[in-house]
Amino acid sequence: MEQLRETPLIARHTELGALIAPFGGWNMPIQYEGIIAEHRWCREKAAIFDICHMGEFLYKGDIVSGGLEDVFTFSVAGIPVGRSKYGFLLNDQGGIIDDLIVFRIAVDEAMIVVNAATADNDFTVISSRLKDPSLITNISAAIGKLDIQGPLSRDILVKLFGSEIATIPYFKFIKMTILGSDAIVSRTGYTGELGYEIFLPADKVVELWDRIMQDPGVKPAGLGARDLLRLEVGYSLYGNDLDESITPLEAGLEMFVTFDKEFVGKEALLKQRSQGVGRTKIAFRVGSRRSPRHHYEVWAGDSRIGTVSSGAFSPMLGCGIGLALVDPKFAAVDTPITVRHEKVSMEASICGLPFFDGGSLRR
């Protein structure tokens, strides 16, 4: 069995009494005081998340001639320096190898931020598609990453590291010095709240964590709260809602695919677009507090129309919510559905996204 990896913060998590469990090949904190309390704290104040497990690759060289331009579903050369962009790495069939964010650090430099569980494979795939694989380096082990998310996150970081942080617009980032080291502070996150992601050398992460944790507005939140937060705003989770058998068109994420450029998987997506998808992502709300869960069946009347990809109890809405892949014939908003698993059956209704739109994201 593969040895589970640990972030530099594992001792901090243990001291805080976190419940620690395997996630994507890593031992990660699932919760500290409790998932719902951490979720609420993030929506009302600010939560800090250890995201050191995610992968980072650094590309240095000419983006167009080096071959990076055709690797993803969007144009890297088209990202202005200082901005980041979300999109996909696809296989030949258009299936999603990973969803990721590319940061355009300089004209000839880009950082690719990927999911933990897929990082090693992503690096192999991306390298194999470059004309010169020596231009890309896997810097995952050297980079630490902390996310501070919540309506108070800006005030807290400005107090600690200066007013420059307040100038970062949504999906942009700046390079700055934090704790004497080069860092990237990005106005991104996956919670629906105003928030920042800080990348800095891995050996500075514990010190940064301790500094931020001194603020009484901050509490740590684990992967349990993170999953509720991301689902409430309707974001997809790799491994649940996205995988190599699902295309961006099926996942309802076509907006992150640029068809007027070349990329691996484009032909398959064009074919799918002309023929129509066999299944499509829907969002639904349950008529009770019951939680739908990954793999539960979705029924419309007597027809089984699909499968739940993510589900949870929404603390903000007070009911069960979920994402599912279903037959497009049954995908209209307000369609009544039944979600079933063994003895469990719950009435639900297809709805629009996001489930919760009262967050501080654009504040």
Added chain:
Amino acid sequence: MPATYYTKEHEWVKIEGNIATIGITDFAAHQLGDVTFVELPATGKSVKQFEVLCAIESVKAASDIYAPVSGKVVSINEALETTPEIVNESAESAAWMACLEMSDTAEVAKLLSREQYEEYLKGL
């Protein structure tokens, strides 16, 4: 004096005469984490000892609750329908789930005492 017994599935049952009041233990509530839903049994439902009585869900997982004794459900704690978090706050008192009219009081012989239950927890 009512006597309280326990099961290896982490239910508690308080017995007064032939009425059994049932809930889950503090240990179980802690293991579940934030409780978000309790599926209470229908009143009038009859259940056999150690069969599924109802279900409980937390943010993390869904679990069955088993009847510590056989009997008929005569009342349920409706407060759990709207505020299931009581289970996390007060699993062994306010968050009782159902009262059963027992059909066989001799079944308590198959249950654990508090001391036996605590000993059982140490081995988990």
